Amino acid sequence: MDRTDSLIEQFRALPAESDEKREPIAAMGDMLADRPDHPAAVPFLASVTADSEEYELARVEATMVLRLRPPTEADYRLRAGQALLTVLRGPDENLVRQYAAMALGPYADDPEVHEVLAAAVMDDFDRLVRDNALAALDEAGPSDKRIELLHRLSADAALGHEAVRILSSWGLEPAA
Numbered sequence: 001m002d003r004t005d006s007l008i009e010q011f012r013a014l015p016a017e018s019d020e021k022r023e024p025i026a027a028m029g030d031m032l033a034d035r036p037d038h039p040a041a042v043p044f045l046a047s048v049t050a051d052s053e054e055y056e057l058a059r060v061e062a063t064m065v066l067r068l069r070p071p072t073e074a075d076y077r078l079r080a081g082q083a084l085l086t087v088l089r090g091p092d093e094n095l096v097r098q099y100a101a102m103a104l105g106p107y108a109d110d111p112e113v114h115e116v117l118a119a120a121v122m123d124d125f126d127r128l129v130r131d132n133a134l135a136a137l138d139e140a141g142p143s144d145k146r147i148e149l150l151h152r153l154s155a156d157a158a159l160g161h162e163a164v165r166i167l168s169s170w171g172l173e174p175a176a
Contacts, residue, residue: 002040003027003031004028004031004038004040004041004044005040007024007025007027007028007031008024008040008044010023010024011024011025011044011048011058016055017055018055019057021055021057021058021061022057022058022061025045025048025058025061025062025065026061026065028041028044028045028065029064029065029068029069032065032069033069036069036070036071036072036073037071037072037073037076042071042076042079042080043076043079045062045065045066045080045083046062046066046079046080046082046083047083048062049062049063049066049080049083049084049086049087049100050082050083050086050087052087052090052091052092056093056095056096059087059096059099060095060096060099063084063087063096063099063100063102063103064099064103066080066083066084066103067102067103067104067105067106070106070107077107078110080107081104081107081110081112081113084100084103084104084107084113085100085104085112085113085116087100088100088101088104088116088120088129088133089116094126094128094129097126097129098126098128098129098132099132101117101120101124101129101132101133101136102132102133102135102136103136104116104117104133104136105135105136105137105138105139105140106139106140108136108137108139108140108143108146109140109143114145114146117133117136117137118145118149120133121133121134121137121149121153121159122149122152122153122156127158130158130159131159131162134153134159134162134163134166137149137150137166138166138169141170142170142172147167147170147172150163150166150167150174151163151167151174151175152175154167154174154175
């Protein structure tokens with residue numbers, strides 16, 4: 001049994017609402033620093049993230065790992081991005097949705113991810129989801145679609161100032 005299998009077993013052996021469930025997930029994040037496409041860790045983290053029945057803080061920890069240690073291999077990257085999209089689209093707890101929105105930055109070049117982030121930043125009911133979606137777009141960096149979206153957002157009463165700041169940080173002027 002390798003270290004990842006041991007961590008997965010440890011996670012599954014813990015009580016459903018145990019704060020200790022965050023520890024094996026964080027340890028997997030450390031392992032992904034050296035091996036970002038670990039064949040057991042990435043699917044496990046994606047499944048924890050997307051599982052609305054799983055302990056909320058374990059899911060938050062998994063979203064942070066997927067953000068800070070995004071897979072490099074296309075299939076794993078897609079799987080991780082899809083798990084985060086499932087959360088953002090779903091009726092999950094707002095805290096998990098907020099972290100999922102923030103975690104999508106490294107996946108924003110996927111057209112589906114961009115569309116979901118765009119919808120979230122423009123009109124999600126949770127202001128912190130909107131803020132985190134905007135932070136994810138900023139983290140992703142400039143692209144034609146993101147620049148267009150930020151130009152539209154620059155007229156928004158709540159986030160317009162931040163959209164203008166991001167455009168300026170990218171060396172761009174807001175739309176007139």
